[in-house]
Amino acid sequence: MPEAPLLEVRDMRMQFVLSDSMLRRARRVTPEVLRAVDGVDLQIARGEALGLVGESGCGKSTLGRCIVGLYEPTGGEIRYEGEQLPVRRSRSQRRRMQMVFQDPYSSLNPRMTVRQVLSELLRVHNMVPRKAVDERCRELIDLVGLGPRALDAHPRNFSGGQRQRVSIARALALEPELLVADEPVSALDVSVQATVLNLLDDLRSKLGLTMLFIAHNMAVVRHVCDRVAVMYLGRIVETAPTEELFSNPRHPYTQGLLKAVPRLVPGHQSEAAAMEGDPPSPINVPSGCRFHTRCPIAQEVCHTDDPTLAANGGPHLAACHFAWTTAPPAHVPEVIAEAEAADASADPA
Amino acid sequence: MTDTPILDVRDLRVDIPLSRGTVHAVDGASFALRPGEALGLVGESGSGKSMTLRAILGLLPNPGRIVSGEVLFEGQDLASASAGRLREVRGASIGMIFQEPMTALNPVMRVGDQIAEGPLAHLGQSRSQARARALELMRKVGIPDPERRSHAYPHELSGGMRQRVMIAIALACEPRLMLCDEPTTALDVTIQDQILKLLLAMRRDFGVSVVFVTHDLAVVAQTCERVAVMYAGQVVETGTVEEVFRAPRHPYTLGLLRSVPRFDLKRQSLDSIPGQPPDLVLPPPGCRFHPRCRFAQDDCLTGEFPLRPLGAGSGRATACIHDDVCVADVSRNPVIANA
Numbered sequence: 001m002p003e004a005p006l007l008e009v010r011d012m013r014m015q016f017v018l019s020d021s022m023l024r025r026a027r028r029v030t031p032e033v034l035r036a037v038d039g040v041d042l043q044i045a046r047g048e049a050l051g052l053v054g055e056s057g058c059g060k061s062t063l064g065r066c067i068v069g070l071y072e073p074t075g076g077e078i079r080y081e082g083e084q085l086p087v088r089r090s091r092s093q094r095r096r097m098q099m100v101f102q103d104p105y106s107s108l109n110p111r112m113t114v115r116q117v118l119s120e121l122l123r124v125h126n127m128v129p130r131k132a133v134d135e136r137c138r139e140l141i142d143l144v145g146l147g148p149r150a151l152d153a154h155p156r157n158f159s160g161g162q163r164q165r166v167s168i169a170r171a172l173a174l175e176p177e178l179l180v181a182d183e184p185v186s187a188l189d190v191s192v193q194a195t196v197l198n199l200l201d202d203l204r205s206k207l208g209l210t211m212l213f214i215a216h217n218m219a220v221v222r223h224v225c226d227r228v229a230v231m232y233l234g235r236i237v238e239t240a241p242t243e244e245l246f247s248n249p250r251h252p253y254t255q256g257l258l259k260a261v262p263r264l265v266p267g268h269q270s271e272a273a274a275m276e277g278d279p280p281s282p283i284n285v286p287s288g289c290r291f292h293t294r295c296p297i298a299q300e301v302c303h304t305d306d307p308t309l310a311a312n313g314g315p316h317l318a319a320c321h322f323a324w325t326t327a328p329p330a331h332v333p334e335v336i337a338e339a340e341a342a343d344a345s346a347d348p349a
Numbered sequence: 350m351t352d353t354p355i356l357d358v359r360d361l362r363v364d365i366p367l368s369r370g371t372v373h374a375v376d377g378a379s380f381a382l383r384p385g386e387a388l389g390l391v392g393e394s395g396s397g398k399s400m401t402l403r404a405i406l407g408l409l410p411n412p413g414r415i416v417s418g419e420v421l422f423e424g425q426d427l428a429s430a431s432a433g434r435l436r437e438v439r440g441a442s443i444g445m446i447f448q449e450p451m452t453a454l455n456p457v458m459r460v461g462d463q464i465a466e467g468p469l470a471h472l473g474q475s476r477s478q479a480r481a482r483a484l485e486l487m488r489k490v491g492i493p494d495p496e497r498r499s500h501a502y503p504h505e506l507s508g509g510m511r512q513r514v515m516i517a518i519a520l521a522c523e524p525r526l527m528l529c530d531e532p533t534t535a536l537d538v539t540i541q542d543q544i545l546k547l548l549l550a551m552r553r554d555f556g557v558s559v560v561f562v563t564h565d566l567a568v569v570a571q572t573c574e575r576v577a578v579m580y581a582g583q584v585v586e587t588g589t590v591e592e593v594f595r596a597p598r599h600p601y602t603l604g605l606l607r608s609v610p611r612f613d614l615k616r617q618s619l620d621s622i623p624g625q626p627p628d629l630v631l632p633p634p635g636c637r638f639h640p641r642c643r644f645a646q647d648d649c650l651t652g653e654f655p656l657r658p659l660g661a662g663s664g665r666a667t668a669c670i671h672d673d674v675c676v677a678d679v680s681r682n683p684v685i686a687n688a
Binding site: 197257263266267276 | 393394507509510537538539540541542543545546547549550564565566567568570571590591594595604605606608609610611612618619620621622623625685
């Protein structure tokens with residue numbers, strides 16, 4: 001690695017203690033612990049867009065919230081530009097990482113106009129001289145593709161896509177270096193999704209933003225991200241540059257996830273489901289490899305030994321005992337091969 | 350026999366009177382479903398697809414009502430049917446699957462009893478028969494350990510399992526038609542895949558016809574033979590999935606297809622449809638899509654735009670009068686590469 005990563009997360013853990021009470025303690029019942037994030041190592045290079053994907057409940061949002069400081073992790077450390085961030089972050093440390101939330105209906109204060117939202121931030125963080133606050137508000141709202149009239153409107157006057165633009169303007173008001181976007185388009189209609197995704201992509205190149213893009217939609221991630229990390233039950237199980245991950249997934253979970261995505265091409269369907277069963281509860285994480293209960297190629301060793309993220313001499317890492325020893329199993333989606341063929345035929349056009 | 354549609358919706362209109370005006374939620378929607386077929390009803394939120402589905406069963410939310418049009422189910426009009434008649438049809442001849450199994454299921458009733466309710470009420474089965482039927486259905490929809498799970502309450506099951514319970518309830522009386530309202534939208538992609546595969550298998554095993562309301566075009570591509578695209582309360586294009594997806598003949602369909610982030614294509618800037626869906630209290634005159642249409646011409650601004658058949662008897666139709674521009678656009682840049 002030529003340059004230190006902008007953000008580095010080491011062995012991060014976030015546990016939530018459930019059903020703890022005086023009575024239970026008196027009876028010496030051990031409290032139930034939900035291990036939402038269970039030992040994650042992650043690096044994001046400056047200017048990179050990293051996608052974080054996984055099923056609901058895998059801990060991807062919790063990880064995002066820990067990174068921006070909305071949760072105080074129970075273990076591990078976060079390094080920003082090589083320096084460890086303290087539990088209580090300074091105002092300037094907070095400013096440099098901002099977040100865009102999934103639901104634009106609940107993440108904006110319904111009683112504040114857009115101008116109030118933006119100017120409050122600009123003043124509190126002393127982003128611009130007092131006199132320039134109004135000017136800056138106009139710039140920001142223009143940056144996300146809304147007209148100056150939007151400044152005096154309340155969130156209720158906007159559609160979902162416009163609200164998400166306001167949320168993005170709010171995040172950008174503090175001129176962050178790292179933007180954590182937690183499912184920013186999954187509450188939106190497809191036709192609107194596209195405009196917000198394009199906006200994020202534009203802003204990234206225009207402002208040189210680094211982005212952590214949390215999503216469950218693999219197709220969206222493919223369009224936005226340079227690199228993808230796949231999360232399962234609180235752990236990263238595979239990470240690779242986007243094209244590499246999509247064309248050569250090495251972890252059986254990633255393979256199943258990719259295979260499960262419905263295709264727009266009519267008529268490609270196999271009878272069998274891509275992956276059986278539900279994800280286990282993060283309160284009761286399986287022994288050994290945590291994926292072994294659903295894994296189509298699980299062996300004896302997978303029940304006892306927890307695989308670590310291992311590379312094969314490149315930027316592609318996978319946490320599977322058989323990631324690099326076996327050829328990709330036969331069930332690797334034939335659809336992917338077909339899609340690649342379609343790509344090839346579409347490229348000259 | 351196969352040509353008489355099992356469901357024929359003709360010029361259906363649903364109004365919802367609100368204080369700020371009457372919302373024309375469904376405004377002259379027409380489509381037909383042949384026996385054994387699956388029809389996808391797609392569109393953005395607010396396009397009227399869910400309202401259409403609810404109108405079929407007389408389950409419109411208050412104060413919505415059907416103002417005109419027919420809903421012919423096996424030749425009988427349900428739009429003008431009495432509440433009693435509708436109750437006979439619902440659950441017996443027509444099964445339903447909703448988006449949110451947690452709100453659609455009864456939270457204080459064991460799931461086994463909920464599945465047995467239909468056979469008890471509609472098929473006149475005894476308690477033990479109905480219970481045996483429930484267990485059999487739970488096995489069929491892939492619920493492990495049905496004996497034990499039948500005693501569970503909905504909150505004790507995962508989202509995927511709850512949706513399986515919904516499917517078992519919908520199938521309990523061997524309906525001839527199943528209406529699905531975004532059945533997989535609330536689920537993870539892996540679970541969605543399981544449920545879609547299950548629905549396909551159930552269609553094959555039970556020979557049931559399906560109307561599938563969804564906003565996800567890829568889900569339609571994987572599950573349906575025919576598709577009806579809705580915009581602002583109207584059906585703007587119909588045809589087989591193969592035809593409509595590969596060669597759309599309405600700019601809205603084309604725009605929708607182009608804005609889907611494609612899993613199988615490399616990174617590129619996504620096309621989008623500018624603007625927003627119209628306010629259905631006061632929809633724009635002329636073609637409702639014209640304010641957002643990049644091909645709109647002067648003659649799109651006034652007049653009526655009913656579905657116009659393309660080729661007799663094929664069921665292929667579009668509401669666009671300049672559909673040749675879509676054909677030209679697609680020939681320049683295919684929607685689906687390996688045509």
